[in-house]
Amino acid sequence: MDQRSYSTGSAPEIRIESxxxxxxxxxxxxxxxxVQTGDEALQVHELEDELxxxxxxxxxxxxxxxxxxxxxxxxxxxxxxxLEDRLAIEEVRGNLDLRGVAETSIGSVRGDLTxxxxxxxxxxxxxxxxxxxxxxQGSLTLDKVGGNFDMRGLENDLHAIVEGNARIRLGLISxxxxxxxxxxxxxxxxxxxxDLELEITSGGQNIxxxxxxxxxSVRSGEHAFTLxxxxxxxxxxxxxxxxxxxxxxxxxxxxxxxxxxxxxxxxDFGERLSRQIESHVEAQIExxxxxxxxxxxxxxxxxxxxxxSPEQRExxxxxxxxxxxxxxxxxxxxVRRAQERIERKMENMRKRSQRGRxxxxxxxxxxxxxxxxxxxxxxxxxRLMILRMLEQKKITLQEAEQLxxxxxxxGQ
Numbered sequence: 001m002d003q004r005s006y007s008t009g010s011a012p013e014i015r016i017e018s019x020x021x022x023x024x025x026x027x028x029x030x031x032x033x034x035v036q037t038g039d040e041a042l043q044v045h046e047l048e049d050e051l052x053x054x055x056x057x058x059x060x061x062x063x064x065x066x067x068x069x070x071x072x073x074x075x076x077x078x079x080x081x082x083l084e085d086r087l088a089i090e091e092v093r094g095n096l097d098l099r100g101v102a103e104t105s106i107g108s109v110r111g112d113l114t115x116x117x118x119x120x121x122x123x124x125x126x127x128x129x130x131x132x133x134x135x136x137q138g139s140l141t142l143d144k145v146g147g148n149f150d151m152r153g154l155e156n157d158l159h160a161i162v163e164g165n166a167r168i169r170l171g172l173i174s175x176x177x178x179x180x181x182x183x184x185x186x187x188x189x190x191x192x193x194x195d196l197e198l199e200i201t202s203g204g205q206n207i208x209x210x211x212x213x214x215x216x217s218v219r220s221g222e223h224a225f226t227l228x229x230x231x232x233x234x235x236x237x238x239x240x241x242x243x244x245x246x247x248x249x250x251x252x253x254x255x256x257x258x259x260x261x262x263x264x265x266x267x268d269f270g271e272r273l274s275r276q277i278e279s280h281v282e283a284q285i286e287x288x289x290x291x292x293x294x295x296x297x298x299x300x301x302x303x304x305x306x307x308x309s310p311e312q313r314e315x316x317x318x319x320x321x322x323x324x325x326x327x328x329x330x331x332x333x334x335v336r337r338a339q340e341r342i343e344r345k346m347e348n349m350r351k352r353s354q355r356g357r358x359x360x361x362x363x364x365x366x367x368x369x370x371x372x373x374x375x376x377x378x379x380x381x382x383r384l385m386i387l388r389m390l391e392q393k394k395i396t397l398q399e400a401e402q403l404x405x406x407x408x409x410x411g412q
Contacts, residue, residue, distance in 0.1 A: 003036040006046060011066040011085060013050045019074045020056035020320070022094070027065030027082035034062040041308055041316075056316065077111070086120075095129070098122075103138065112147070121156075130164070139175065149182065165240075170194075178234040185240040195228035198244070199235045206241040 008031055016023065033051055035044060037059045045052040053061065058076070063069070063083075070088040071078065077094035080087065080101055087104040089096070095111035098104060103120030106113070112129035115122055121138040124131075130147035133140065139156035142149070148164035157175040160166070165184035171191045178196075180186060185204075190211070200207055200223045207218040211227070236242055308316075 002038070002042050003034065004042070004044060006033045006035075006044070006051060007031065008033055008051070008064060009049050010064055011068060012064060013068045014061070014063055014070070015050070015052045016061075016069070016071045017052055017054045018072060019054070019059050019076070021058035022076035023058075023071070023074045023078040024060045025069060025080045025083070026062050027067065027084065028062050029065065031064055033064070036060045057320070148184070166238075173232050176232050178232065180235070181237040183239040186236050186238040186242045188236065188242070188244045190246050193228065195231040197226050197230035197233050199224045199233070200242050200244070201237040202242045203239040204241045208241070208243045211244065211246040
């Protein structure tokens with residue numbers, strides 16, 4: 001364990017050049033920077049009120065809360081919190097977690113992005129996984145989100161392009177322009193009366209509006225209307241359905257989400273779904289392996305500049321490989337278990353459906369039996385809808401599992 005301390009002013013400039021493992025940065029009230037790492041070759045260069053930091057393993061920093069932070073490259077995950085001045089991050093090859101930070105610009109995050117309480121603008125060029133943001137006290141720009149997008153609380157404009165589903169919840173509409181494009185479904189909720197001019201496009205030709213004084217279901221690809229004075233503009237484009245609500249959205253109607261032909265399941269549906277689940281698993285495992293490879297690559301880059309002996313470098317590299325292999329094994333096992341649970345639910349659904357048909361044939365003359373048969377049939381149809389959404393990539397493997405579990409709980 002290597003720990004070093006450096007006296008600084010209240011707002012030093014800290015440049016984190018390369019971290020081979022995970023990074024954690026936390027602001028505190030002291031005019032001092034404390035750097036801690038398990039690295040045998042931590043590099044810190046001190047220039048007046050400026051520090052340059054590099055490490056080829058995990059690294060933790062405590063910095064004055066007013067520090068100006070720039071991060072060039074992190075090969076693992078990164079967590080930054082309690083920072084009061086601007087933050088610039090070029091590349092994080094794992095997940096990025098921000099909490100209680102100021103204006104932030106991000107180049108690339110290969111994993112998930114989580115941000116809470118940002119006192120300024122938040123901008124990211126590319127997020128490979130999901131993005132979840134809360135309480136952004138400025139504008140939000142996400143040029144590319146590879147997974148799903150979940151947002152709650154925004155005090156200025158929005159621009160987001162999402163390859164999965166998107167869910168946004170807005171309080172007071174204080175921005176002037178909101179632009180959201182998603183390949184999947186979009187759910188939008190307003191907590192307060194809104195003065196908005198809405199323009200909605202749905203690739204699934206399914207637009208549902210549930211606002212005070214305005215309830216409509218539009219089976220069309222385009223729809224536009226104005227709320228209040230229409231002072232702000234909101235444009236929503238979805239590959240699937242669009243649901244705009246003025247109250248809490250706990251559940252949504254799966255039949256509306258999929259369309260009128262939801263019950264028309266092809267004969268080869270099970271086989272196609274199995275291939276799709278396997279594709280989900282392979283994609284997630286590939287992302288895990290990329291993150292591990294990125295960490296090892298970072299260690300190699302740092303070792304080449306470290307000046308350590310060949311024996312020391314090999315020892316550090318071997319520890320990194322073993323740590324990465326253990327992390328990859330745990331993550332892969334978690335994904336595999338989710339796959340197995342979905343497949344078991346599919347098998348149980350087939351068995352229940354068969355029993356339901358037998359039950360219906362033997363007890364159709366009794367009212368209670370008929371009601372029970374109808375309830376089972378409705379539940380099976382909803383399960384099929386969920387699995388079809390998974391097969392069409394409208395939801396993730398984990399979301400499908402959660403919906404199926406919720407449906408099973410409701411049916412008991």
